[in-house]
Amino acid sequence: MDKYTGKALYKGIAIGKVLFYKKDNGDIKKSAVDDINGELARYEKAKEMSINQLRELHKKAVKEVGETGAAVFEVHAMMLQDEDYNDSIRNIIIGQKANAEFAVATAGNNFAKMFAGMEDAYFKARSVDMEDISDRVISNLTGRSFEITLESEPVIIVASEITPSETVRMDKNKVAAFVTHHGSSNSHTAVFARTLGIPAIIGVNVKEEWDGKNAVVDGYTGTLFINPDEDLIKHMSLKQDKDASDRHILNEYIGQDTVTKRGRKVRLYNNIGNISDIDSAIANDAEGIGLFRSEFVYLESSRFPTEDEQFRIYKKICERMGGRKVIIRTLDIGADKKVGYFNLKDEENPAMGYRAIRICLKEPEIFKVQLRALFRAACYGNLSIMYPMITSVNEILEIRKLIDEVKTELKKEGISYRVPGQGIMVETPASALISDELAEYADFFNIGTNDLTQYALAASYQNEKIDDFYNPHHKAIFRMIQMVINNAHKRGKWVGICGELASDPSVTKRLVRMGIDELSVAPVMTLKIRKIIRGME
Ligand code: PEP
Numbered sequence: 001m002d003k004y005t006g007k008a009l010y011k012g013i014a015i016g017k018v019l020f021y022k023k024d025n026g027d028i029k030k031s032a033v034d035d036i037n038g039e040l041a042r043y044e045k046a047k048e049m050s051i052n053q054l055r056e057l058h059k060k061a062v063k064e065v066g067e068t069g070a071a072v073f074e075v076h077a078m079m080l081q082d083e084d085y086n087d088s089i090r091n092i093i094i095g096q097k098a099n100a101e102f103a104v105a106t107a108g109n110n111f112a113k114m115f116a117g118m119e120d121a122y123f124k125a126r127s128v129d130m131e132d133i134s135d136r137v138i139s140n141l142t143g144r145s146f147e148i149t150l151e152s153e154p155v156i157i158v159a160s161e162i163t164p165s166e167t168v169r170m171d172k173n174k175v176a177a178f179v180t181h182h183g184s185s186n187s188h189t190a191v192f193a194r195t196l197g198i199p200a201i202i203g204v205n206v207k208e209e210w211d212g213k214n215a216v217v218d219g220y221t222g223t224l225f226i227n228p229d230e231d232l233i234k235h236m237s238l239k240q241d242k243d244a245s246d247r248h249i250l251n252e253y254i255g256q257d258t259v260t261k262r263g264r265k266v267r268l269y270n271n272i273g274n275i276s277d278i279d280s281a282i283a284n285d286a287e288g289i290g291l292f293r294s295e296f297v298y299l300e301s302s303r304f305p306t307e308d309e310q311f312r313i314y315k316k317i318c319e320r321m322g323g324r325k326v327i328i329r330t331l332d333i334g335a336d337k338k339v340g341y342f343n344l345k346d347e348e349n350p351a352m353g354y355r356a357i358r359i360c361l362k363e364p365e366i367f368k369v370q371l372r373a374l375f376r377a378a379c380y381g382n383l384s385i386m387y388p389m390i391t392s393v394n395e396i397l398e399i400r401k402l403i404d405e406v407k408t409e410l411k412k413e414g415i416s417y418r419v420p421g422q423g424i425m426v427e428t429p430a431s432a433l434i435s436d437e438l439a440e441y442a443d444f445f446n447i448g449t450n451d452l453t454q455y456a457l458a459a460s461y462q463n464e465k466i467d468d469f470y471n472p473h474h475k476a477i478f479r480m481i482q483m484v485i486n487n488a489h490k491r492g493k494w495v496g497i498c499g500e501l502a503s504d505p506s507v508t509k510r511l512v513r514m515g516i517d518e519l520s521v522a523p524v525m526t527l528k529i530r531k532i533i534r535g536m537e
């Protein structure tokens, strides 16, 4: 039995097999092959596998996001069968006596470049699709899993690093735990682990040779055990049972109101990243959705999601939540959430760069599609929207202009819509400091303590070296929260927190005493936070 320690992100125990996830870094070597026919057959087999996987993915996506959203997988299957693409691969295998991986990578690259150089936006977007399908075939050739979820039993995902877009692709029901070398405890992958209640450890010097081995993750101490012995497994199973029974005890808070003993109400909402997380929100008795990170609709797509695709997703969320409040945060792409088809340039300082509302205001044609979808979906539930990364009143005035345009267009086209309530995310020190002025322009404030902390303390949440400097409990953060609450209440507006601080039980009482009106927490934390609030005077 070997033991490795790192930093724990989510407390919990996982027992299972390791799946070592290695990103295809595109570094495919050319090697000479003698058996050309054998190599051609290898390619055909990998292609068939890819097409079958795409069919399965299509079925899964239809259930999750409907026909239109799932169509991308059909497009991928069609592209894989394209004659020019296939001829090009075969020609490289035959003409250069090259291995199939090299042929697919080379042909895929050439086609991707060709699409990228096209004027038409539709064809330009096919460039990313081309890379996607080639990656899939290559991973089938090399036997490395492209989808991280092929196992039927939940696995312990071990990787050097996992990006938010990779996390999104995983079937979370099949992930027992995450163990990575890189990543900080405040990164979005960490947020995912906490949202889903998946034990996770970072900072472990991971090894590929662990793939397929039995392991135990102890998320309480940040320890990974490879080839655990019987005694340890027994001990950890008992701990797992204790966790399950603690969760069971919390279940008595289902159906109860989130009020203090004196009857002060705090709204207890949930943060979610996609539609499938709603099940968890409902199971944990969330009173609403306080933050739907809409950028994941974009991250899960290989091209710009259309208005109809977005409309269906937003409508479904509203419908699933019944009359309960749903707050959808408008597109917050950029920084650590990158999407290929946005063609965002690499920046020296992306967290302080071209991201979120800045992209939406500079590229209104993208933003207006989302606003139209949101306004249409607002007819189907208790929807509000909020804007990320606001730093000035001027930005709100610019948003208002676009809203007027969207309203006029929808009216002219005879399409039903409703303008939802609009909130401002306070996640820059600037917006906290001018919250007295901003309060006039917002129906509510939602404090994004993740970004607010990194900007106020000049400590990026993605830099693992400065984890200790990134301190959401810093006095400066609490002073800003108090300032925002006071300024909002003076104007009769409510204030919530949707950053990770809201899910931190050690500060719940303090935040409630400060006058916070709403907390939007990870689904697994809902009942624990409710218990704390109900226990307050
Ligand atoms: C935040 O910054 O606290 C927030 C909720 O937004 P993000 O999605 O950037 O974590």
Ligand code: MG
Binding pocket: 388, 427, 448, 450, 451
């Ligand atoms: Mg933020």
